[in-house]
Amino acid sequence: MMEFLIRPLLLILLIAQMQSAQDSYKAATFEYKPEYITDDPVETMRLNAKEFEKQIETVSKEHAKIIVFPELGLTSIHLPNRSALSNWSIEVPDPEKNSLPCNESGIHEVLRKISCAAERRKLYVVINLVEKTDNCLYSSNVVFSSEGRIVARYRKYYRYNEFGEFNRPNELNATAFSTPFGTFGVLIGADILYEEPARTLIEKNIRQFVYPLAWVTVLPFATSYQMQRAWSKTNDVTVISAPYYPGHDYVVGGIFMSAGYDPKAARLNSATVGIVPRKGRASIDEISQSVTEPIGNDCVVRNKDIKLKYANIRPFTNKIDNDTSQWTWEGDGIKCEFEVTADLSAIKTESFQFFAYTGKDDVLGEKCSSFATSVCAIVRCGSNSLDKCGLVGTSGVTFSSIKIKATYNQRMHELVFQNTLQHGYYEIPSTMNSTNSMGKMVQTMVLSSEAQGLVVFGIVRKFFPATPADKDVTLPANTSDNPDICPSLVPDPEPHSTRDLTLIYLSIIFSVVLLALVAIKYRRQILSRITD
Incomplete structure (x- = not known):
């Protein structure tokens, strides 16, 4: 019973009320500690997708136009090693295909359910999942339109304080999507600690961002609240962030605006957190380009839990x-x-x-x-x-x-x-x-x-040192694996030796003989039952 009462506090739903129908819209963000069923990816993702559907329905009744869910909100942070990670993954159609998973066969159940919920409730939905393509596994944000179509996909580049053995994409792409209420840039995880792709998006006049995150707090300067508030204020942008909620107050999400943020409201279930005007529109064609970070260093640090760290x-x-x-x-x-x-x-x-x-x-x-x-x-x-x-x-x-x-x-x-x-x-x-x-x-x-x-x-x-000649600070060598090489997700079976095949055949013959002997022993009982 106590868990039932506490759960709404862990599953935070934030709704931002905008000024007018013409100049504003309602946005929702969902802080969430996902369900996790040990070694059962199907049931884990099914339960969390069901919760997503429930929240989509809830915010639609408040006339929200967009909702953002956390990084790893479908799988939890309890991901297995690389060899088993594929079982937690989903193949995502290319956004250029304008796919509508709700009406398509052969699509993953999670994509179908979220697509149908977005279409039914007429709002944009942003989720994060483990994406599989060929032999590569990515942490990816997927955006559904109010028609249920996949309109954007953004693969995580900076594997910083990571919870899964993900691949790094070959290129860092600036990603955005258009809505009737403005254009949004897509960020994930540690992106606000780096220069790209945010700089490219802001230079293209993007002033609204969706931001799923599973933040690892480093005190005293890097709580999720501090970094999001500072980043939003410095860049004069709105950030709709949805954090993975580990059960302590050092992970805070919400709707961060250059004008302010009310943390008290962020701790309530279904609370108005502020008035946020639209932030304009940008050309998607100009944004959908590969961008290059000033430094190519990658930082792969594996975490097992979201807990406090101290500098x-x-x-x-x-x-x-x-x-x-x-x-x-x-x-x-x-x-x-x-x-x-x-x-x-x-x-x-x-x-x-x-x-x-x-x-x-x-x-x-x-x-x-x-x-x-x-x-x-x-x-x-x-x-x-x-x-x-x-x-x-x-x-x-x-x-x-x-x-x-x-x-x-x-x-x-x-x-x-x-x-x-x-x-x-x-x-x-x-x-x-x-x-x-x-x-x-x-x-x-x-x-x-x-x-x-x-x-x-x-x-x-x-x-961010831009060139090798920029030597004020010595940075470490790239610690990542080769992002162009994705190892096989499932090892190819080794061919059976002649001895192995002989043992298999002998086992089959023995089983057949044993069944025959049992049938002879009990043949009278079997025949009598048939006669009766």
């Missing part, structure tokens, strides 16, 4: 001891300057640390990522330990002013954003200005109003 920030911190504190750190091409005024008298079991770092990314994820990171930030930690900084919790400490200035050499390929987190999953109001001074970029971030419950407040810069 090692110990070597790069300085404790805030006074109500008015200043600190300057400079190294490796970046300078961080801090000015803080706070009432520290309420400190109990916490500390606040200045944090400055630049180098191969070890604060947003794994060391083998193909980007580097610079950070100038203030972080909440425990009073006696820097091992687990970034945990959300109540705090009586009030910050009345914060000013952080980051100075560095600007790169062609970089993304700079305000990274803030407050207790309760709120953004901390701030402003950030950019200036050029003597050939260097200067970013100045200022606290807009007094803040309590501060967890993180700072400037995070991701940059």
Whole structure:
């Protein structure tokens, strides 16, 4: 009974109410912890597809026009090794065929059911699944139109904190689809940590994104809320994200807009989360092209569960001891300057640390990522330990002013954003200005109003070395398997030897003789029953 009461909290349905019939639409996103039946892909996918159908029907009654489901929402994260992964896979028709799985024979049951539900309820549906094509297995997003047709497919390129032994496609493709209420770009997983394909889509005037994800949180700078909110705000886009919900609050989805996001509403079942206007239309023909990432490095890290990770920030911190504190750190091409005024008298079991770092990314994820990171930030930690900084919790400490200035050499390929987190999953109001001074970029971030419950407040810069000559940061070699080679999913059976065939024949003869002897022994009983 308790599970029945808790389940709606795990299966989060978010509905965004738009302003008017002409300028707006309703969108839904579904946070979900999928059903998983051990070693039974058919029943697992059947149960989860049934739940998807139920939610499609529910949001259609609220007049939603589109719903997004999580990454691995059909299979769960409990995927087997490569040799058995094919059993969890689905063949997906090429979107160019304009396929309608609802009316086609020989199609996988999951595709047929979702297609029929989309057609019946007249809304766009975005799902993620394990796709099989030839000997390759991909983590793929599939988009169904309001007519139930497959209109887009996007194969995951960045196998970053991965849960399955997927192949990487040969090319990274910018993918989008058009609807009567605007054009949407398609992202998945760790895409917002990388430059492409988002840059190409944004340059083509895409301002709305669908985003299934199974996010692995790395504290203190990379909760799903922080990264999605910062990415949406920096790029002035709307992100309709549907996360795999592992049962803790560090994985948050919803509808993120440049104007804001209400995390309280995101924790309710069927809650209005904000007013989101349409974001325009772009040419699909121009977008449907192969794009090349600035760096080809791939980072294959296998996970067994979605759980918290902590970045090692110990070597790069300085404790805030006074109500008015200043600190300057400079190294490796970046300078961080801090000015803080706070009432520290309420400190109990916490500390606040200045944090400055630049180098191969070890604060947003794994060391083998193909980007580097610079950070100038203030972080909440425990009073006696820097091992687990970034945990959300109540705090009586009030910050009345914060000013952080980051100075560095600007790169062609970089993304700079305000990274803030407050207790309760709120953004901390701030402003950030950019200036050029003597050939260097200067970013100045200022606290807009007094803040309590501060967890993180700072400037995070991701940059992408574009050429081998760009040697400020040494990145690792490609750790991936050859993406052009997909090993056989099922090993070919070895030919039987003469000895094997002889044993098989002898076994058959023995079985026939044994059956004959049994029949002779009981022939009278058999004949008498027939006579009766």
